[in-house]
Amino acid sequence: MLGKYVDLTREKQPLIHNITNYVTVNDVANIILACGASPIMADEVDEVKAITAICNGLNINIGTLNHRTIESMMIAGNEARRLNHVVLLDPVGAGASSLRTRTAKHILEEIEPDVVRGNISEIKALANQSGKARGVDADVGDAVSASNLDQSIAFLKAFSAETGSIVVATGAIDLVCSADEAFVIYNGRAEMSRITGTGCQLSGMMTAFVSAAPKAERLYAAAAAVCTMGAAGEIAYAHLAPYEGNATYCRRIIDAVDHMDSKTLDQEAKYERQ
Numbered sequence: 001m002l003g004k005y006v007d008l009t010r011e012k013q014p015l016i017h018n019i020t021n022y023v024t025v026n027d028v029a030n031i032i033l034a035c036g037a038s039p040i041m042a043d044e045v046d047e048v049k050a051i052t053a054i055c056n057g058l059n060i061n062i063g064t065l066n067h068r069t070i071e072s073m074m075i076a077g078n079e080a081r082r083l084n085h086v087v088l089l090d091p092v093g094a095g096a097s098s099l100r101t102r103t104a105k106h107i108l109e110e111i112e113p114d115v116v117r118g119n120i121s122e123i124k125a126l127a128n129q130s131g132k133a134r135g136v137d138a139d140v141g142d143a144v145s146a147s148n149l150d151q152s153i154a155f156l157k158a159f160s161a162e163t164g165s166i167v168v169a170t171g172a173i174d175l176v177c178s179a180d181e182a183f184v185i186y187n188g189r190a191e192m193s194r195i196t197g198t199g200c201q202l203s204g205m206m207t208a209f210v211s212a213a214p215k216a217e218r219l220y221a222a223a224a225a226v227c228t229m230g231a232a233g234e235i236a237y238a239h240l241a242p243y244e245g246n247a248t249y250c251r252r253i254i255d256a257v258d259h260m261d262s263k264t265l266d267q268e269a270k271y272e273r274q
């Protein structure tokens with residue numbers, strides 16, 4: 001059921017404007033290409049309005065925010081909204097500093113992104129719950145598990161209802177929620193959290209999937225992107241040779257996305273709907 005969004009993204013080839021961090025920018029560009037879309041990275045105040053206007057979707061990632069790029073995020077976000085383009089917010093490190101938390105909340109309130117994708121600590125920080133981010137990583141105490149699953153889904157659905165955004169919280173169990181529907185996704189491997197930027201890559205790819213999908217199907221497209229990333233993490237891990245570690249793993253995940261098709265995703269996706 002979700003596999004069709006892999007094909008749709010390859011067919012539509014959306015152009016994605018990324019204002020993103022300088023740690024993982026190259027991997028984000030490559031995974032967007034691997035899923036059949038096109039990336040452009042641009043964060044100069046004087047050009048972001050023009051760049052976002054020629055794109056189909058905007059991925060705002062606050063990972064290495066500064067006052068100049070915050071201004072660019074607001075200009076691009078407002079223009080993308082005016083043009084009805086898809087906007088995704090990745091609130092990297094929200095909860096780790098007041099500037100990050102404040103900026104992410106401001107973008108959420110003023111731009112009203114279609115999708116917010118973060119780890120569970122970042123999402124909790126945005127929702128004024130006590131998200132205890134370890135820098136850009138989630139705190140183990142915030143983790144979604146079988147024992148708090150119902151409560152976590154209820155929290156994310158309520159946050160989606162409050163913001164109007166599709167809310168995606170990733171980790172060992174990934175949750176993709178609208179106000180009244182949830183996908184609980186079990187793809188992925190713990191080793192993925194030892195590569196910096198699997199979340200940033202997922203956000204870039206998710207912007208592409210959601211931009212390619214009809215408006216009424218955006219929740220499914222977001223869930224398909226999460227399953228694609230998780231399944232790629234599983235396939236890539238199976239292809240690692242004995243000495244290879246997290247550097248090769250990062251490349252192999254992008255290769256696995258490059259080879260992903262609807263049939264493979266429909267076979268590999270592990271999820272429940274609630």
Ligand SMILES: Nc1ncnc2c1ncn2[C@@H]1O[C@H](COP(=O)(O)OP(=O)(O)OP(=O)(O)O)[C@@H](O)[C@H]1O
Nearest residue numbers: 119170171172188189190192196197198199200229
């Ligand atoms: N323990 C885990 N088990 C299975 N999959 C995981 C685990 N931790 C992370 N993942 C997968 O890794 C991907 C990125 O999720 P994560 O929550 O680590 O993002 P993030 O913290 O925003 O990452 P980053 O800041 O490094 O970009 C998702 O596809 C998620 O399913």
Ligand SMILES: Cc1ncsc1CCO
Nearest residue numbers: 021023063064092136197
């Ligand atoms: C490590 C790191 N620091 C700021 S952004 C980033 C990439 C992963 O979120």
